[in-house]
Amino acid sequence: MFEAFDATLIARIQFAFTVSFHIIFPAFSIGLASYLAVLEGLWLWKNDDVYLELFNFWKTIFAVAFGMGVVSGIVMSYQFGTNWSVFSDKAGPVIGPLMGYEVLTAFFLEAGFLGVMLFGLNRVGPRLHFLATAMVAFGTLISATWILAVNSWMQTPAGFSVNEAGQFVPVDWWAVIFNPSFPYRLVHMVLAAYLTTAFVVGACGAWHLLRNTAPRRARTMFSMAMWMAAIVAPIQIFAGDQHGLNTLEHQPAKVMAMEGHYQSHPDGAPLILFGIPNSADKRVDYAIEIPKLSSLILKHSLDAPLAGLDTVPEQLQPPVGIVFWSFRVMLLMGFSMLGIGLWSLWCRHRGTLHTNDWLHRIAVIMGPSGFVAVLAGWITTEVGRQPYTVYGHLMTADSVSPIEAPAVGASLIAFIMVYFLVFGAGTFYILRLMARLPRDTLPELGEGPIRTAGVAPGPAQPHGGQHGH
């Protein structure tokens, strides 16, 4: 009994750990792939070499991040079987084909054209190369679509029945894929990926503006990133609000935990800004709250009654503390991004976008904000789904493989050590690449083979060919 509990807990920690590491890379590479396609498109359209230089600069960083995403993703695709075999057996007939389609439509597309994108500019010519870049970007978006269909189905399952073996059996694929939360989740995640990348690119541009290393390139990328922040951050907040309303409809217990509503509020619920959830006493200690606001946001009426966790059986409640806090971290990041975006618009209006040091310093600090927001958002939605893997139908405790705790514990330790070593090194290399934006030069572009900025500087460039021209 206790042994089974231990293995489940360790398997959950292992999944949370590996998936948290993994989500960082897609969140970055979805946005960066699209950014690369835009840069190369602008280069072909405007014939301005600054875009090619930026393309080559970010392409190298993309290659490192994409490599990390691939290897951490392979782990995910096998972990369902090693640690969650009962879940795989039962949910496989529904979610397996969706993941199969992800591989067939997205992974092969990305992998097939990635080689051409990284190594092939002088082999296939600019137009075919642009097609390859666009295909890689398109592939990342298709991949996001399928994997969010899978995740959304686990959150708001639809279009299935259960057979005598206890397996979920598809009845209506349209309903499976376009399950109630899928459109909200997909939009919210793709926008999050774009914002994440915008803030990384913006921080890199701001850093180089502060150091005056490569004024033209730094200005271009900072300006592009700030447009993205100013336009997408408000859209994202709206999309998040819509997603929240959808969650209230289909997973009310999750929203109760996010809001910290232990008790039902028959005549208007307050919005708890901050506080310390106290699950033992079923209240939020030291709460700072605004009366009636929660009802206003969620029900668009000041006095609308709002049910609390007291309406949910105790064993079916998600852990409140984690969800409550991760939700607030995500909101804080989102509104900070909005603030930067608006500030940049103001500076742009005043003509100080490229000279306001304080904007640049804050933008540098905000560089990782997208990653923090994405992680916090995923923690909110995944922990908020507990104690289920397939919401309302399959408990997490009933999903785990019949494995022994020592086996899963040993592999957890191995994953932790390897991930910190490998992805720590990768992060270090990416940061170093970002810090080394070479000074503006007028290279001999157009003459001879174009050196594609050293993804793999080989023997042809023995003398410091590591970063470009």
Place this chain on the structure above:
Amino acid sequence: MDIDLPLIWAGLIAFSVLAYVVLDGFDLGVGILFPLFPEKHDRDVMMNSVAPVWDGNETWLVLGGGGLMAVFPLAYATVLPALYAPIIAMLLGLIFRGVAFEYRWRTRRGEFLWNWAFAGGSTLAAFAQGLALGALVQGIPVEDRAYVGGWWDWLTPFSIVTGLAIVVGYALLGATWLIMKTRGALADSARTIALRCSFATIAAMGIVSLWTPFLEPVYLERWFGWPTAIFSVIVPLLVLGCLYLLLNGIRDRHDTQPFIAALGLFVLGYIGIGISFYPYIVPPSLTIWDAAAPDDSLAFLLVGAVVLVPIILAYTAYAYWVFRGKVDPEEGYH
């Protein structure tokens, strides 16, 4: 429904695993051979020979895993826990060698670390795959839709032999790939290594082939009973033919013949395993029909596979075509 969807899918999954084995086989093989080439220049060329395509090669492994979960969820749910340790070891190996492709160029001081990560990760992944294969061949006990064996069942003398067989086999693929893709002293060394790996591979294949029929009465019956004994004549004959082409190609300094012949050896070995397995997907517990998902799932994904797999093969072939020919160290596409 008249169409036997589980059988079609067994064929498709077998195809994607075979595609994985021969494609990632040669790029893992290049990693396995890394320690035999101490010169930095040689290693740069070796790595660049597979850098544009390794990611696509490894995607077949994801298709094998994802496809298995989709169409044979019960096989996926019983095989992976049974092979827990080798699978984790394979994943860790693939992590190290996968990131080495990028990291190795990002540092001078740390380059030796990522050389080791590439070589060690490739070897570990290959050995773990061989262990997993051996453990699968020797059988996985299943009751009530779950694995019921012990946690070290995968570790036996037989699985260690299959593990070593895969390592030398991949090394052979890697060496013949290098014969095809490189020039000069590097290609000459690859020829010498390929020759040694040929003998090691054929010896390993021989041992595994002679051992396998005695693991399960079904295998014995399959290979030496009538009419299936035809296979036990044809397959070894074809193996000998491939071996002749392989050795002949190495000796006569052909560029592509050794690689094609080595691929042929792998395909034949794979067919041999398929002959032993059929109709099981998890011998001796589950047949392909026991483990199959409902027809609705199989049909839904089959529509996509029929349309998409040819497209994938087409643009994969295009990507290989773009990077055809010898890796030219003088060319500036790095």
